[in-house]
Amino acid sequence: MRSSRRSETYFSYNSPTKSDWTCYSYKQASSAPAYMLYAFLPWAPLWRPGPATTTAGVAHPVSQRIAQLAPYTAPTTAYSTRSYASPTGKAKKIGTLYAGGAANAAAQDSFCAGTTCLITIIYDQSGNGNHLTQAPPGAFNGPASNGYDNLAIADSAPVLMNSQKVYGVHIKPGMGYRNNAAKGTATGDEAQGMYAIFDGTTYNDQCCFDYGNAETSGTDTGAGHMEAINFGNCTTWGSGSGSGPWIMADLENGLFGGPNFGWNGNNPTISHRFLTAVVKGESNQFAVRGGDATSGSLSTFYSGLRPSGYNPMHKEGAIILGTGGDNSHGSKGTFYEGVMTSGYPFDSTEDAVQADIVAAHYST
Template identity: 65%
Template structure:
């Protein structure tokens, strides 16, 4: 595969092998109506720039200033009961106390990560496919505690084999349409396996050929490409391979990451793509 991204035909939203704190993907096409919320969230800012979020996933906070719905769903091991976990107030942090009360004395798994954009692009347990015959595992709902704005919250702690997908998306870029995506990762949680991704790929759970995926990778895998130092690096997973820049293998301009929380961005258009990142 060459370094520039080729046509990416079939898309799904996917979260696999990543420790995500707040996730959102935004197409770079379409009309935007900026939110009128008093406090802007990340997706209000995207909408204000004419690139509205078409999928907005977070278990820790609202990504819109006026969002007052569910962030995610948990399932309790003792009786398989489920509960939606929302926000403390519109535009605010997650109601971790509600999760703690519901899950007291039992283990809870995250079963759904809701799309806050209103397009219904929710993430659920990834089914089996070409890389794995059976379904992926679900994340332990209490394994990634953090503090958001002075409030306790839980990120998505993804150990090897954990993954979420949506194969029937609404409004997400397909083919070689322009798109962008960002994720906030725990910069201390990574490994060298493939692949630690958030973004778009095929809708049938299979590898359908080169250039048919565009996702953010975070880790220190160097089988296909690498950046400066020993990693971890932000790279683009473009199927088939991880790419750290214009050169197919090594790109010194892609630095190793040491941030506690990392903002990672991949954006693309026909024959062009870019990697960006920084301290979250």
């Protein structure tokens, strides 16, 4: 817990109904870099950083969503984000109702009327180009053409934010998104923080519904080569109290809700309909936190030393959503928003983010 390595990261989402956003500003507690790497959000702020020493590095909206949509007719067919192929040859970017507002769900519904749309690109809003696209084959091939994973169906996760309809990303087995050439993500033993909002009632016991930092090769390159949020009730590599699901850190070759391989009884079963999950790590230190995304505060399930064999870390900096680091794609889950940062955020920073998430009033 070395304060010299830490940096205070301020997230100010306010309400997604407001247009006067100052979404991220950063106050450094030391000379260590601190900047937001990317964010999946259900609305699309302009990412206008406030007074700070650093600026937003990567920002992806999802349920908001400025995403590329492509209609398809055959449920077994997935279309590449590189060509935006579709039976009709059409693709569309879905923006917001206004700057800083919620997604224009009506535009998506209109474009996809009479067919089924796939989410082909989830765009990075920071300008760094860290878009998430159809996950390529890794140690495990996906079910789509050339071993790619399937793409998520665009309208399969409708929810409300402040009474405004938006869409999340519902991942079924065989689906996944990835960027193996991301810029600015943590590598080696560098510190990072992550949060995500999931549907806490949608999960399974397969590997691996992850969001975060993974191998650039799509293969298992060893313990400590990834650090991602995992959600589910898979018990093969670790478990918590009760029958799950649990928020855990996927550090490769182990899912950890605490310092032990296998069972960590301090890590509770948690299944809120809208769930905030937090994982963060620095040199020989990591933490797992979580809470209800619609009310209350975050709880800390573990904060302490890394498991044996995971110090130092060897993070590689790819970004994954919905799969394991080796492209294991047997899991399911629903993702609404998330952020990765460099630096190791203070609990108080994450608590402030949680308050803003609660103020967004996720509902069904």
